[in-house]
Amino acid sequence: MNILVIAELHEDSLRKSTHSAITFAKNVGAPFSILVLGSGADKAAQEAATFGAQKVLVADDASLKDPLAERYAPVVAQVAKAGNFDVVVVTASSYGKDIAPRVAAKLGAGYATDISGVKNDGGKLTFKRPVYAGNAFGYCEVQTPVKVVSVRQSEFAAAEPSGGASPVEKVALPAADPAAARVEFVSLEAAKSERPDLGEAKVIVSGGRALKERFAEVLDPLANLLGAAVGASRAACDAGYAPPELQVGQTGRVVAPQLYFAIGISGAIQHLAGMKGSKNIVAINKDPEAPIFQVADYGLVQDLFTAVPELITELKK
Amino acid sequence: MKVLVPLKRVSDPDNANKIKIAGGKIDTTGLEWKPNPFDEYAVETALRLTENGTNPKQRLGEVVVVTFGPKETEMTLRAALATGADRAIRIDAKDEDLDGDLVARALKALVEKEKPDLVLAGKQAVDGDSNQVGQLLAEYLGWPQATFAGTIKSEDDKSLVVGREIDGGTLNVRVTLPAVVTVDLRIVAPKSVTSKHTPATHNYADGVRFAALMAIMAAKKKPLAEVKLADLTTDTALKIKYSAFEPPAARKAGVKVKTVAELVQKLKTEAKVL
Numbered sequence: 001m002n003i004l005v006i007a008e009l010h011e012d013s014l015r016k017s018t019h020s021a022i023t024f025a026k027n028v029g030a031p032f033s034i035l036v037l038g039s040g041a042d043k044a045a046q047e048a049a050t051f052g053a054q055k056v057l058v059a060d061d062a063s064l065k066d067p068l069a070e071r072y073a074p075v076v077a078q079v080a081k082a083g084n085f086d087v088v089v090v091t092a093s094s095y096g097k098d099i100a101p102r103v104a105a106k107l108g109a110g111y112a113t114d115i116s117g118v119k120n121d122g123g124k125l126t127f128k129r130p131v132y133a134g135n136a137f138g139y140c141e142v143q144t145p146v147k148v149v150s151v152r153q154s155e156f157a158a159a160e161p162s163g164g165a166s167p168v169e170k171v172a173l174p175a176a177d178p179a180a181a182r183v184e185f186v187s188l189e190a191a192k193s194e195r196p197d198l199g200e201a202k203v204i205v206s207g208g209r210a211l212k213e214r215f216a217e218v219l220d221p222l223a224n225l226l227g228a229a230v231g232a233s234r235a236a237c238d239a240g241y242a243p244p245e246l247q248v249g250q251t252g253r254v255v256a257p258q259l260y261f262a263i264g265i266s267g268a269i270q271h272l273a274g275m276k277g278s279k280n281i282v283a284i285n286k287d288p289e290a291p292i293f294q295v296a297d298y299g300l301v302q303d304l305f306t307a308v309p310e311l312i313t314e315l316k317k
Numbered sequence: 318m319k320v321l322v323p324l325k326r327v328s329d330p331d332n333a334n335k336i337k338i339a340g341g342k343i344d345t346t347g348l349e350w351k352p353n354p355f356d357e358y359a360v361e362t363a364l365r366l367t368e369n370g371t372n373p374k375q376r377l378g379e380v381v382v383v384t385f386g387p388k389e390t391e392m393t394l395r396a397a398l399a400t401g402a403d404r405a406i407r408i409d410a411k412d413e414d415l416d417g418d419l420v421a422r423a424l425k426a427l428v429e430k431e432k433p434d435l436v437l438a439g440k441q442a443v444d445g446d447s448n449q450v451g452q453l454l455a456e457y458l459g460w461p462q463a464t465f466a467g468t469i470k471s472e473d474d475k476s477l478v479v480g481r482e483i484d485g486g487t488l489n490v491r492v493t494l495p496a497v498v499t500v501d502l503r504i505v506a507p508k509s510v511t512s513k514h515t516p517a518t519h520n521y522a523d524g525v526r527f528a529a530l531m532a533i534m535a536a537k538k539k540p541l542a543e544v545k546l547a548d549l550t551t552d553t554a555l556k557i558k559y560s561a562f563e564p565p566a567a568r569k570a571g572v573k574v575k576t577v578a579e580l581v582q583k584l585k586t587e588a589k590v591l
Binding site: 010069070073095098101104106110114129130131133134135138140177179180182183184186187188189190191197198199234237244247250258259270282295301302310314 | 328330331333334336338343355416417418421440441443444445446447448449451452453455456457459460461462463464465467478480481482483484485486487488489490491492493496501502503554555556557558559560561562563564565568570571572573574575576577578580581583584588590591
């Protein structure tokens with residue numbers, strides 16, 4: 001078996017999401033190569049070469065400056081075919097979710113999405129994946145010879161560089177897809193934040209609709225003090241109290257930090273699906289019946305507008 | 318503009334914690350069926366793109382809804398017709414005989430017959446949570462895609478500017494039609510969808526529209542065709558097969574603390590995370 005890991009880049013570096021896809025390959029226990037795609041991808045390729053891959057394959061071209069599935073998928077599919085890879089894996093970030101299905105379609109491969117575990121039984125791979133907002137787990141097998149997989153970042157701990165330097169090879173680009181001519185990058189409105197990414201944060205301070213217009217005013221000082229990422233419930237995002245990229249949940253980001261503060265969050269199924277893998281959950285809510293208390297390790301029944309400032313004072317002691 | 322909207326009925330997502338698992342299988346009996354919420358947003362988006370918002374009765378394009386399922390899934394289609402869709406198609410199939418790839422390949426054949434300018438789909442179904450049909454369909458058709466749309470601006474009915482909600486913010490792309498667009502939650506905010514047919518001053522209500530009783534009655538007379546899966550694709554082999562399902566491990570019950578000081582003390586000494 002031979003695995004192809006698709007890297008995800010941020011500017012000229014590897015995103016941490018890539019490290020989770022590498023962990024998948026290591027868990028399967030098969031040789032793997034890493035494919036780095038972008039424009040000016042040398043630095044990321046050097047970084048990728050320190051993870052014990054057989055090879056680092058680099059597709060470096062101006063046409064790959066912006067991560068558009070219509071441009072990336074043909075390159076991934078060609079590399080997968082040329083190298084006879086059996087499994088193509090990417091992390092189920094918005095990047096991976098966008099690209100992987102097109103790769104699968106090009107390869108005639110089945111695509112197991114957002115998996116939370118893998119078992120290798122003498123070359124037979126069984127994938128575990130959450131369904132129904134994490135209220136059930138399914139075990140599935142991909143029936144096609146080539147398999148495409150996206151992995152849930154929160155369930156595959158980031159791989160650490162193992163040293164060494166894998167050989168780096170440039171790959172030839174395929175002819176452009178007709179679809180690529182019909183999509184054009186317009187702009188990226190990047191969320192500006194000095195805080196850690198939700199997928200990588202060790203501590204997350206998350207707020208619900210109860211915070212209203214005071215969302216940032218109340219949560220930011222706590223997040224700053226803890227070096228935490230800020231998250232939000234769908235209700236808080238829908239109401240416009242928090243920007244959409246902060247949404248934690250079934251259809252937002254799935255997170256699993258060491259410590260998760262759910263502040264003024266009642267605990268809808270969709271939210272729980274995104275955070276109940278957290279190692280320690282603290283819930284602060286004035287409603288003692290809120291479902292969030294059923295998953296919280298530590299629950300505090302108190303008005304958040306008094307509890308959060310008190311918490312900050314206590315932490316500073 | 319002609320828009321095709323694939324719809325899936327799912328067991329009520331708000332009751333997903335009542336899912337029963339028996340003998341390694343999911344048992345959905347006793348659960349209520351609802352349209353997949355993201356697909357409802359796709360229907361609403363299609364309606365907004367094909368009407369003058371100030372006069373929604375005057376449809377300036379066609380919205381065709383399609384689902385895969387047994388006879389009773391026609392209720393889901395009728396509900397979409399009642400909100401304003403023009404026509405419906407049911408592809409006769411059982412859930413257990415389908416996977417995302419087969420649905421995408423069958424939809425490809427349907428798109429080639431129907432020739433819509435746009436396929437608008439929900440970004441994922443909230444039962445299987447797979448998030449793949451739209452992208453697979455786009456690739457099978459050789460069309461461009463714009464996934465996770467939070468905003469759509471239709472300037473001329475020939476191309477769309479789509480604000481894609483990605484992990485780090487919003488990525489704006491322009492796609493030339495025909496294309497596949499999958500929609501995210503915020504596509505049903507008042508200002509998310511703008512078309513040249515609707516005055517810029519018009520604000521939509523937040524969320525999806527409800528059908529009036531008259532419209533529900535009228536929807537019974539709208540065309541609803543049945544198509545056999547075999548008429549769309551002869552290759553009905555599944556690419557993904559499930560061998561078992563199991564419930565998630567229960568989280569052990571936590572404790573309630575009385576004060577902030579007690580909380581901090583426990584986080585420091587018991588959980589050791591501070």
